[in-house]
Amino acid sequence: MNSKGAATSATPTEVGDAGTTKASKTVATIVLAALAVFYLVNALLLPNAETDDGVGPKMFPLVVGIVLLCTTLLGIVSMLRGKADVRPVTGSELLHVLWCIVLFALFTASIFLIGFAEAAAIFSVLTTMTVFGVRLSLRKAVWVLFLGLIIGMILFLIFDVWLNVLLPVGWLEYLVFGGLGL
């Protein structure tokens, strides 16, 4: 009956320390309540361009907003009463998740600055070390960087060169693929 996430994500036993469900509930309550309130407030602010048959751009979102707020409140209540399958979370896990989000955002921003494959290589080594907490010696870190570069180049070859999904080109892609006129 569990969701995919509950099924396949890390279980508490896989976390170093036990963690608490309170943190999970707090994070979920803040996010879900904020989304519901934000949506309903903005639905109320929509222009009321009602047509003859009673449907306009406002009615549907307004009904959805009210339903969303009600279900969110009831959902939060059932979660706080222990009716939901809440996964304990530790502070360090939340920090790792935050790191992953920041690194992915930086990776996305940097592909235009240094090229896809180069950004992918740096992203690989940083994710392995900071998000997953794998301690790497300098030699191993260089190895992971090299592997990331190879994977990045393979993906560039498949998507950009073969499938025409235009990815930002760095100096290495230019030397390897652009220089050869592929």
Add this chain to the structure above:
Amino acid sequence: MNTLNDLFGALGSIATSPILLLVILLGVVLGTVAGLLPGVGPSTSIALLLPVAITLPAELSLPLMVSLYLGAEYGGRISAILLNIPGDPGAIMTTLDGHPMALKGKAATALSISALASFLGSILAFLGLAFLAGPMSQLGLAFGPAVYFSVVVMALVLSATLVGSAPMLGLTAVALGVAMSTIGIELQSGLPRFTFGSSTLLEGIEPIVAIIGVFGIGEILASTTMSKDSRAISSLTGRFFPTGAELKQGTLPGLRGSIIGFIAGVLPGAGATIAAFFSYGLEKRLAPASAGMGKGAVRGLVAPEAANNAAVSGSMVPLLTLGIPGSGTTAVLLAYLMMYGLNPGPGFFEANPVLGWTIIGALLVSAIFGMIINIGASPLLAKILAIPMPFMAPTILMLALISCYSIHNSVTDVYIALAFGALGYVMRLVGMSPALLVIGIVLGEMLERNLQQALGLTGGDFWAMISQPLVLLFLGIAVLALLTALPWKQMVGKRLQGKSKSDADDESVTR
């Protein structure tokens, strides 16, 4: 007779097309690998494959996608048996008897038996799909916008109340998805909604971006605590071929699991996970104590495996004939079909007979390839499990970036996917199914469009719209499902319990 002609025609064209056979084989292999890796399921792999698949014509890419879906259901059992971690949600129940079998030194036997069970489920459900698709499609043609609106409401409520840990959180996820589907220009008035001045949001949220976010990125965020050391892979010991006694033990549970799986697949929202859950529950009830359910029983392994594969073909019935996704993966497929300008639902088979039957035929061929690969290449597939998550995650995230970026050649889509990924992570923390959010996004647009059309036909009279018998039937089912999910049921129960307790106390006092 027409059905048989169409079916054999499609199978004939697949068998005589080496490219199509190769594409289906590729789909099954990729699906099996995606299914066995915890954190990468069918939805994620289909979403990540988008930039590759969209370059192919629909006649090739859709068979690729359905074979990937079925392959993932085959692959999910490998990590369930060897690692005790289900590779995909449909394989949760497989861990209960599959892993104990592996611990008894019969890992290879468990993999073979479960592959055969998956094959049985796939074949029987394929027959169900082939013979149900035509009549269901005809039935769908009779539906007007009002009936369609009620079918979508029913699908949303059933999905919300059946999937996930708490029905109320399920309803929240669905409502959130529907809310997000309203972002962008409203088609009737042409006015922008919730765009906040962003030109990217004018077109609305691309379902594929949301899918890559909640499934691809969200799952990686949820797996940041998985380390290499936490995985203890069982070695591949035991016979590869099951004995006659083991096959006999598994036959009836396999048949029962296939039927349950197919029915669960057809129901909106139920899907592979619930199919496996119910079939395992039934076997547990039917099995004698000596069967050793939960300790490596063959029937406990066969039933859920047959059921989760049968659910794949089952979930294709509402998708292809009514345009209603029965699961998260079929929601991804629906979004994918729409990208090709195809509208699954009533009239789909009449408008695209070759494509429709090729999709169904591809499921049969995938089932055969799946069995061969999953029995023959088990040792190789087991080795893939040894790749640690810290080294796999960056590659999946790179693919996620490319998949989102390729849609409009814009990084804004990547940031939107990242936001959905964060939301998907939060949802997973409290047992909310991200698939429900996706179903809400995909069906939300359909819900509003049909409501607008239906109200247009009745001059804005809502009561006239819902007074049709079929509308009342579908809305009635939705209301019933909703009533069972409401929290006041427990309050009333407690009150009644309290009352009966006080009555009993009074009675005992009177005595």
